[in-house]
Amino acid sequence: xxxxxxxxxxxxxxxxxxxxxxxxxxxxxxxxxxxxxxxxxxxxxxxxxxxxxxxxxxxxxxxxxxxxxxxxxxxxxxxxxxxxxxxxxxxxxxxxxxxxxxxxxxxxxxxxxxxxxxxxxxxxxxxxxxxxxxxxxxxxxxxxxxxxxxxxxxxxxxxxxxxxxxxxxxxxxxxxxxxxxxxxxxxxxxxxxxxxxxxxxxxxxxxxxxxxxxxxxxxxxxxxxxxxxxxxxxxxxxxxxxxxxxxxxxxxxxxxxxxxxxxxxxxxxxxxxxxxxxxxxxxxxxxxxxxxxxxxxxxxxxxxxxxxxxxxxxxxxxxxxxxxxxxxxxxxxxxxxxxxxxxxxxxxxxxxxxxxxxxxxx
Amino acid sequence: xxxxxxxxxxxxxxxxxxxxxxxxxxxxxxxxxxxxxxxxxxxxxxxxxxxxxxxxxxxxxxxxxxxxxxxxxxxxxxxxxxxxxxxxxxxxxxxxxxxxxxxxxxxxxxxxxxxxxxxxxxxxxxxxxxxxxxxxxxxxxxxxxxxxxxxxxxxxxxxxxxxxxxxxxxxxxxxxxxxxxxxxxxxxxxxxxxxxxxxxxxxxxxxxxxxxxxxxxxxxxxxxxxxxxxxxxxxxxxxxxxxxxxxxxxxxxxxxxxxxxxxxxxxxxxxxxxxxxxxxxxxxxxxxxxxxxxxxxxxxxxxxxxxxxxxxxxxxxxxxxxxxxxxxxxxxxxxxxxxxxxxxxxxxxxxxxxxxxxxxxxxxxxxxxxxxxxxxxxxxxxxxxxxxxxxxxxxxxxxxxxxxxxxxxxxxxxxxxxxxxxxxxxxxxxxxxxxxxxxxxxxxxxxxxxxxxxxxxxxxxxxxxxxxxxxxxxxxxxxxxxxxxxxxxxxxxxxxxxxxxxxxxxxxxxxxxxxxxxxxxxxxxxxxxxxxxxxxxxxxxxxxxxxxxxxxxxxxxxxxxxxxxxxx
Numbered sequence: 040x041x042x043x044x045x046x047x048x049x050x051x052x053x054x055x056x057x058x059x060x061x062x063x064x065x066x067x068x069x070x071x072x073x074x075x076x077x078x079x080x081x082x083x084x085x086x087x088x089x090x091x092x093x094x095x096x097x098x099x100x101x102x103x104x105x106x107x108x109x110x111x112x113x114x115x116x117x118x119x120x121x122x123x124x125x126x127x128x129x130x131x132x133x134x135x136x137x138x139x140x141x142x143x144x145x146x147x148x149x150x151x152x153x154x155x156x157x158x159x160x161x162x163x164x165x166x167x168x169x170x171x172x173x174x175x176x177x178x179x180x181x182x183x184x185x186x187x188x189x190x191x192x193x194x195x196x197x198x199x200x201x202x203x204x205x206x207x208x209x210x211x212x213x214x215x216x217x218x219x220x221x222x223x224x225x226x227x228x229x230x231x232x233x234x235x236x237x238x239x240x241x242x243x244x245x246x247x248x249x250x251x252x253x254x255x256x257x258x259x260x261x262x263x264x265x266x267x268x269x270x271x272x273x274x275x276x277x278x279x280x281x282x283x284x285x286x287x288x289x290x291x292x293x294x295x296x297x298x299x300x301x302x303x304x305x306x307x308x309x310x311x312x313x314x315x316x317x318x319x320x321x322x323x324x325x326x327x328x329x330x331x332x333x334x335x336x337x338x339x340x341x342x343x344x345x346x347x348x349x350x351x352x353x354x355x356x357x358x359x360x361x362x363x364x365x366x367x368x369x370x371x372x373x374x375x376x377x378x379x380x381x382x383x384x385x386x387x388x389x390x391x392x393x394x395x396x397x398x399x400x401x
Numbered sequence: 402x403x404x405x406x407x408x409x410x411x412x413x414x415x416x417x418x419x420x421x422x423x424x425x426x427x428x429x430x431x432x433x434x435x436x437x438x439x440x441x442x443x444x445x446x447x448x449x450x451x452x453x454x455x456x457x458x459x460x461x462x463x464x465x466x467x468x469x470x471x472x473x474x475x476x477x478x479x480x481x482x483x484x485x486x487x488x489x490x491x492x493x494x495x496x497x498x499x500x501x502x503x504x505x506x507x508x509x510x511x512x513x514x515x516x517x518x519x520x521x522x523x524x525x526x527x528x529x530x531x532x533x534x535x536x537x538x539x540x541x542x543x544x545x546x547x548x549x550x551x552x553x554x555x556x557x558x559x560x561x562x563x564x565x566x567x568x569x570x571x572x573x574x575x576x577x578x579x580x581x582x583x584x585x586x587x588x589x590x591x592x593x594x595x596x597x598x599x600x601x602x603x604x605x606x607x608x609x610x611x612x613x614x615x616x617x618x619x620x621x622x623x624x625x626x627x628x629x630x631x632x633x634x635x636x637x638x639x640x641x642x643x644x645x646x647x648x649x650x651x652x653x654x655x656x657x658x659x660x661x662x663x664x665x666x667x668x669x670x671x672x673x674x675x676x677x678x679x680x681x682x683x684x685x686x687x688x689x690x691x692x693x694x695x696x697x698x699x700x701x702x703x704x705x706x707x708x709x710x711x712x713x714x715x716x717x718x719x720x721x722x723x724x725x726x727x728x729x730x731x732x733x734x735x736x737x738x739x740x741x742x743x744x745x746x747x748x749x750x751x752x753x754x755x756x757x758x759x760x761x762x763x764x765x766x767x768x769x770x771x772x773x774x775x776x777x778x779x780x781x782x783x784x785x786x787x788x789x790x791x792x793x794x795x796x797x798x799x800x801x802x803x804x805x806x807x808x809x810x811x812x813x814x815x816x817x818x819x820x821x822x823x824x825x826x827x828x829x830x831x832x833x834x835x836x837x838x839x840x841x842x843x844x845x846x847x848x849x850x851x852x853x854x855x856x857x858x859x860x861x862x863x864x865x866x867x868x869x870x871x872x873x874x875x876x877x878x879x880x881x882x883x884x885x886x887x888x889x890x891x892x893x894x895x896x897x898x899x900x901x902x903x904x905x906x907x908x909x910x911x912x913x914x915x916x917x918x919x920x921x922x923x924x925x926x927x928x929x930x931x932x933x934x935x936x937x938x939x940x941x942x943x944x945x946x947x948x949x950x951x952x953x954x955x956x957x958x959x960x961x962x963x964x965x966x967x968x969x
Contacts, residue, residue: 094584097595109801127795129457136460136794155588194595195585201570202925209923213915220914224907257926261857264919264930265864271915272868272908276875279904307878311871314820318813318863325812327805329798333856334809337863 047302051349052294052357058350062239069246076249086249089122089256089332091197095140096158099190102133103179106169111135112328118165122254124329137162138194140254159191197257206260210267214238217271225278228363232356233274236347240270244339258333266340269315273308273348278356280304297357301349312345406958409951416943417838423845424448448848451599452580452855452929455803457795458599463612463786465565465592467558470784471549472498474557475505478536478547480686481528482507483650489527491520494543497650505549507536514543521545555590561783562592569594569611571779576610579853580925582797594786597794599853606772612786614742615776617694617715618687619725619759622736623652627750631736633657633679640680653685655738657745681745683738688728690781693721695757697777699770702762711770712762715777722757730754741773798856806859817870825877827968831952832873835944839869842940843933850932857926858933865937868908872945876901877969890967894953902946909938 073085108125115123120139128134142157163172170184179185214234221230241263248255280300281293288296319341322334427435427444434440479498486493492512499506509524511517521538525531525547535553539546549557566583573581578598586595601607624632634640640654641647648654657679697715717725729737729751738745739761747762765773796803818836822829843862847854880897888896912934919931956967 097586107801108795108799112799112801124797125799125801126457126797127800128460128792129795130793192587192593193589197582197584201567205922205924206927209919209927212922213918216914216918217911220911258856258860261860261926261930264857264927265860268864268912268915268934269867271911272871275908275911276871276904279907283900283903303882304878307871307874310820310824310878311867311874314817314870314874315867317816317820318810318867321812321816322806322809324809325805326809327802329802330806330809330856333860337860 047305049298049302051298051301052354055350055354055358058346058354062243062347062351066239066242066246069242069249072246072249083252086245087252087254089254090124090138090140090194091257092203092255093141094193094195095138096142096155097190097192097194098137098139098159098162098188099128100135100137100162100166100186101131101189102135102184102186103170104184105133105135106184108135110169111137111166114165114168115139115162117168118161120161120165122256134189155191155193159188163188210264213267221275221278225282226360228359229278229356232352232359233271233278235355236274236352237267237270239347239351240266240340240343243343244336247339248336253335254332256332258330259336262333262336262340265337266344269341270344270347273312273344274352276307277301277304277348277353281353281356293357293360297353301353308345308349312341316341406951406954409947409954413948413951417841420838420841420845423848424841449844450579450847450851450853451796452853452858453582453597453599453796454580454798454856455796455854456600457793457797458597458601459604460790460792460794461596461598461608462586462789462791463594463596464789465558465562465594465783466785466787467554467561467592468503470561471505471554471557472500473784475500475507475549478528478531479507479650481531482509482524482547485524485527486520489523491516491524493520495650503554505554507547509545509547511543511545517543517545558592559589562594564783565786566594568780568782569596572610572776573598573607574924575775575779576607578607580855580857580929593789597797606768608788610772610776612782612788613772613776614782614785615691615773615779616740616742616781617691617761617777618740619689620653620683620685620687620738620740621728621732622738622748623682623684624736626734626736631681631748631750633681635679637680640682644682651685653683654680655683655740655743655745657681657738657748681738681748683740683745687740688737689717689721689725691777692781693717693724694777695721697774699765699767699774701767711765711767712760713765713770713774713777714758714760717757717759719757725759726754726756729756810859810863814866817866821870821873825969827956828877828880828953831949832870832877834952835873835949836866836869838948839866839937839940839944842943843937846936846940847933850936852932853929854933855926855929857930861930861933862937864912865934865941868912868938869941869945871908872901872905872941873949875904876945876949880967880969884967884969891957893967894957898946898950898953905942905946909942913938 076083077085105127108127111125112123115121115137120142122140124138126136126138128136139158139162141154142161166172166186166188170186171180173179173185173187175187175189177187179187214237217237218227218230218234221227221233244263244266247253248259277300280303281297284291284296284300284303285293291299316338319334319337322330323338326334425441425444425448427440428447435444475498479496483493483496486496486509494510494512496507496509499508509520511520517540521540525533525536525538532553535549535557536547537550539548562585566585570583573583573596578601581596581598583597584595586593596611598607622631634643637654637656644652644654695716695718697713699711700714702710702712716722733751733753736748736750738748739759740746741761747760761773798806814836818829818833821832825832840862843865846852847858852858876897879901880893883893883896884890916931916935916938919927920935923931
């Protein structure tokens, strides 16, 4: 049998402060990036919102011989226009629609007319590497490729305020559903810890998007939803093991049981998450430009989703559960045996010293 | 054991065959050609609806007819001013809207100029939606003129465009068009809307639904009351003549569809020349209009089946119901015109006081009644919409990106399969079988529910496949643990499945619960994601637990008696 891990015994919870510090640092970094960018006049904005969210320009070009979408995108990037969407018009053989996000320009481009003119100029500049530009009413020359720009229009956001608000509201609702189900199957502290760690994953991912100014478009919403599902899945696997171990080893502390459970599920974590990571990495490497935002968001989400189920969800759950129990112990100091029932809440309260001792004893 | 195994194998075989048939079975009479690689590829394309981002679709640019809207605003304000003047007891000869070219005016003519200044100051405050920065008033002689300011026209036009966007969005979501993109188009004063939607079976119906004005008004018919039949006129001229040659501000002459003409998708068929249509005179303004609607549903009048004989029943909001109740109470016996887009659909007489429900009858088919109810529910468009251009466009993600995405997915899948087989050896094959079956069943589910696959949907598939791999890894790791603790192969498999099953149920149910929220309350990409994810997870519960288990049972039964080793 070929196995990566065997009988691991790492005291994960010992590093909980370090873990949480790292996460807080990353989240603060993201927040700082968003705030500073937001406040700086004339600089970039908090997030690099794409044409889906901010609107932009649609240029319709007519080619004598239509180049491939990939080719057009490359030339546009060469002219300094990135994040474009190239959509051929299938019922007109030479025509193609090019959508560009709002462009940064030297002049004041607040008025949409100027924005349109800037877009048109940039596109014309990029396309002229394919052939000569001719006026709309002129015929194409006999020699070589040529193109005309037959329309330039400003377009508004596809995902207006309504969709954005809806996405946030619906995701929050889904998280409430997750909280309730985990509370029902485990304890509500488990549910709260899982939801907090999912929030952490989303915030960290958004933080990276702000720091590195990756473009946020509609596909990123799909990626965020995916990483929420992924992270919750991961957390539940660990929690499930904790619940099982708590039933089997009534004597050990929650602290020790949690460490054991993380260790026992570690090879599963590495294999599953490693496989998903590899698949998403393939998408980042080979998936092309348009899908890059999507795959990068997934990649960050998977790394931090894995990290958070060990480093965020479990410590928070243990901390919270211990607080509850010590509170209960103080409230009813004369309470007799707390055994029986088998739920995590009914376990004897354990002080920090005991945990360290038990962890060291193993 | 043997019998159990046989039963399992039969169930799995049936599910697999049905799934495969749904996915790659052609919808026409199959020929041998359909089972070549190219044939299967073709059938897949036919069977699976791909969204705008993956396959392209229609590109429609439409324009909100703002002059139309401004004219209606002017009429409403004129009506409002008139009502306000009457209620305040001013002596007013007439209030009329006047539209000439690009100028919109409301002209009030008083009997004398004694209270003119007072009216000029006070009347606007009593009119709803007056907008004091919209109308500029001037007074001379016995008349006050409110004229719409130039800047206000743009502002109102923008508002109309925004309203139209919102209403179109509601409508296309209600029909279930998968993930269209809807955005403002052109300069802000061009009032254009760009809609891209995936290829549809019936684009004309959707186009009609989008532009269906669905302006509903309930108005009093002028003339006889029950039991005398309703007063109608054979021609428009005759109707106008009955009013003394000109139509006064408080009357309108409308065509009356004698319940014969078929109606289509909330759009009014133009009166055909030469065809006998009757005309009626109604009181203006309407008693209540579509903005007071609370709900509208298609109902079948005489439930004998078939697609005909439908009507629309509607209920009014409390405010509208109050107005309607008072009015019907005072007008028992009168004929009430149910007016849709300036055509009288029906004109029943009022038997007794009605408060909040009504019906639109008029020989609707099931589809046309449903479509009309849908457009009524979503609210009336602020103005007519005109299609400016219509094109067919390629996928919005770009064919090159899709090709790259497919390559990436295949590379990813190959990596997964390879790792599983290397790491878990023969048991890895087991996982690969479960994965393939999972993909087939997810696609089958998509086809059965006629859902559309888009990029967010693919994200859902990816998460589903990820969790399928995870389920197998959980089971295998558990079996390994049990083997290490010294159990026999058979009992290790039993324990491994039993223990992993609890975890798999918890992870799957959690995700299904949260996806159900996304599905029920979300639209567009969020919904597309939820659909495939839910399907994938349901398929998973079958493949990872049931199919995987069966393969192990088969493995055990093959080696009769005690099995010493397991390739895992």
